[in-house]
Amino acid sequence: MSVELAVGARVMVRQVRRDDEARFVKLARASSAFHRPWVALPESAEQFATYLARFDEGDAVGMVICLREGGDIVGTVNINGIVRGCYQRGTLGYAAFLPYAGRGYVNEGVGLAVTYAFEELRLHRVEADIQPENSASLRLVQRLGFRKEGFSPGFIRIDGVWRDHERWARTADHVY
Numbered sequence: 082m083s084v085e086l087a088v089g090a091r092v093m094v095r096q097v098r099r100d101d102e103a104r105f106v107k108l109a110r111a112s113s114a115f116h117r118p119w120v121a122l123p124e125s126a127e128q129f130a131t132y133l134a135r136f137d138e139g140d141a142v143g144m145v146i147c148l149r150e151g152g153d154i155v156g157t158v159n160i161n162g163i164v165r166g167c168y169q170r171g172t173l174g175y176a177a178f179l180p181y182a183g184r185g186y187v188n189e190g191v192g193l194a195v196t197y198a199f200e201e202l203r204l205h206r207v208e209a210d211i212q213p214e215n216s217a218s219l220r221l222v223q224r225l226g227f228r229k230e231g232f233s234p235g236f237i238r239i240d241g242v243w244r245d246h247e248r249w250a251r252t253a254d255h256v257y
């Protein structure tokens with residue numbers, strides 16, 4: 082069953098699911114060096130199960146970005162750490178899988194996820210935390226209209242190292 086959350090010109094986003102395991106893990110392994118040191122995605126069945134469980138709690142949505150033509154998975158986009166109440170915010174995580182990087186697919190997919198976050202999840206703010214040296218990711222959020230709001234030293238631990246991150250965000254264009 083493929084339940085699309087949002088559909089664009091070339092890609093669509095849908096929730097990641099258990100039967101994605103084999104393809105997801107294969108793509109993540111093939112992209113492992115490309116992803117480091119920016120993100121670490123599940124590269125085994127066990128890690129994939131732990132990853133999926135994160136999306137059962139209601140405070141995160143895990144998605145895959147798929148080609149409309151053929152349906153292969155080209156990347157991931159998650160909305161993590163959703164906080165309701167007076168914040169109504171969430172934080173993006175995303176990555177392209179090789180060999181699909183550099184074609185604008187993830188740009189389109191993250192854009193769809195941001196629209197989903199504002200219009201369906203009714204969030205007011207979507208954030209992206211990016212290491213200063215990650216120029217591809219910085220270009221992506223700038224193309225999507227995010228603004229730089231700050232810098233946090235040692236903000237996120239990736240592969241065992243606390244890494245500095247720039248703080249980028251976009252707020253909903255409309256008032257609820």
Ligand SMILES: CC(C)(COP(=O)(O)OP(=O)(O)OC[C@H]1O[C@@H](n2cnc3c(N)ncnc32)[C@H](O)[C@@H]1OP(=O)(O)O)[C@@H](O)C(=O)NCCC(=O)NCCS
Nearest residue numbers: 116119175176177182183184185186187188211217218220
């Ligand atoms: C960051 C990351 C997701 C960006 O992925 P990407 O493949 O470069 O981004 P896109 O799919 O949006 O492709 C954009 C590139 O494709 C090109 N492109 C080709 N056709 C395009 C189209 N139709 N539309 C938009 N861009 C297109 C763009 O020119 C752009 O190149 P540029 O960034 O050199 O200007 C990817 O580099 C990645 O996975 N990095 C490792 C993980 C990571 O850093 N995640 C983010 C942590 S904060």
